[in-house]
Amino acid sequence: MKGAYKNYFREILKKYRQQTASSEEVKFLESYYNMFEVKDGLINDDNEFQFSELRDDIKANIDRRIEGPKVRKLSYRWMGYGAAAAALLLVSVAVYLVSYQQKNDLLAQMDRTIIPGGNKAVLTLANGNKIVLNEAKTGEIARQSGINITKKDNGELIYEMSASSDLTEETAMNTISTPNGGQYTIVLSDGSRIKLNAASSVSFPTSFKGRERVVDLNGEAYFEVARNIQHPFKVISGLQTVEVLGTHFNVESYADESAIRTTLVEGSVKVVAGKHQTVIIPGQQARVSRESAGSIATAQVNLDKEIAWTNDLFVFDGDNLKSVMSEISRWYNITIVYTGAIPNKKFFGGISRNSKLSEVFKILELNQVKLSLKGKTVYVSYDPSNNERP
Known part of the structure; x- marks a missing residue:
């Protein structure tokens, strides 16, 4: 047995013992061992298995293939039963090994070309100048309207009033945008902290003047708002406005989602959408429908799931496949194409957002x-016959 193939067998054996082998791998291993003598100490007395039922299944399958018209064309008549079985199984082994190696090669190539997201964003200044934050050096990167804009060692962007600031200076508007596969944290001049998720943007003044502190959001962000009773904080995101004094909350407002979701972690917030408004408490989520004239529904939710992304996690708790793939596509910067009917199946579980895409794929395939992957496009279909859960 060649060294590369021996490694394949040993890897499958290890997975078999750990009860993590797929049904395809189990059938391959058991079929091979049942029909042939395996040398080189690959299988020994410590890892023998019981194969009587499998042997019957293999024999029945070979019988069907020998009796079928396509098998007769291969001239198996002159062979004894054992020779025919060996020939058929050798073909199966060869096909399996080629398929196995091709799949591993594909996963390895995937992990080389598609990597998890990270701190990536572009800062657009009031004058239109753009700064790629993940390429900028630490330290002061700009100064606008009496505000120093500094990139810290941890990558955060800090807005601070300079010692020579003139309070009469007109404030400037800045925008920070993250691409697919990007995230970024900003600390505003009032001390409020915003963590921006992938494919998102937030526009804000370099300093807040007037009665209200107002920012504009597209996409998703987690807010830790510095408390200031005299100056309420507002987040405008499409159809809705969130009004707070000081609190922690998450707003998800992607244009391709059917609803805008505001989830409260601490304090209280008021969600306003047209003529509708509601106040939510910690653990609740307000959902503003894009399709029902801004109607608002509230529900108790799993906070660990809703803010999992801020802790570098994917957590799914009853999500459908399209919702799962939307999160994955934004973080890994891939395009999703669905083929065939996609059932409304619910998904549960979690994995680190720092995981290789191949590891995420393996969980989904279970x-x-x-x-399947072509370039940076992932083709997704549902295969009810693929039941490989260990």
């Missing part, structure tokens, strides 16, 4: 999701 849930009967078939995935």
Whole structure:
């Protein structure tokens, strides 16, 4: 047995013992061992298995293939039963090994070309100048309207009033945008902290003047608002406005989602959408429908799931496949194409956002999701016959 193939067998054996082998791998291993003598100490007395039922299945399958018209064309008549079985299984082994190696090569190539997201963003200044933050050096990167803009060692962007600031200076508007596969944290001049998720942007004044502190959000962000009773903080995101005094909350407002979701972690917030408004408490989520004239529904939610992304996690708790793939596509900067009917199946579980895409794929495939990659496009289909859960 060649060294590369021996490694494949040993890897499958290890997975078999740990009960993590797929049904395809189990059938391959058991079929091979049942029909042939395995040398080189690959299988020994310590890892023998019981194969009587499998042997019957293999024999029945070979019988069907020998009796079928396509098998007769291969001239198996002159062979004894054992020779025919060996020939058929050798073909199966060869096909399996080629398929196995191709799949591993594909996953390895995927992990080289598609990597998890990270701190990436572009700062657009009031004068239109753009600064790529993930390429900028630490220290002061700009100064506008009496505000120093500084990139810290941890990558955060800090807005601070300079010692020579003139309070009569007109404030300037800045925008920070993250691409697919990007995130970034900003500390505003009032001390409020915003963590921006992938494919998102937030526009804000370099310093807040007047009665209200107002920012504009597209996409998703987590807010830790510095408390100031005299100056309420407002987040405008499409159809809705969130009004707070000082609190922690998450707003998800992607244009391709059917609703804008505001989830409260601490304090209280008021969500306003047209003529509708509601106040939510910690653990609740307000959902503003894009399709029902801004109607607002509230529900108790799993906070760990809703803000999992701020802790570098994917957490799914009853999400459907399209919702799962939307999160994955934004973080890994891939395009999703669905083929065939996609059932409304619910997904549960979690994985680090720092994981390789191949590791995420393996989990999805355990849930009967078939995935294939071409360039940076992932083709997704549902395969109810693929039941590989260990």
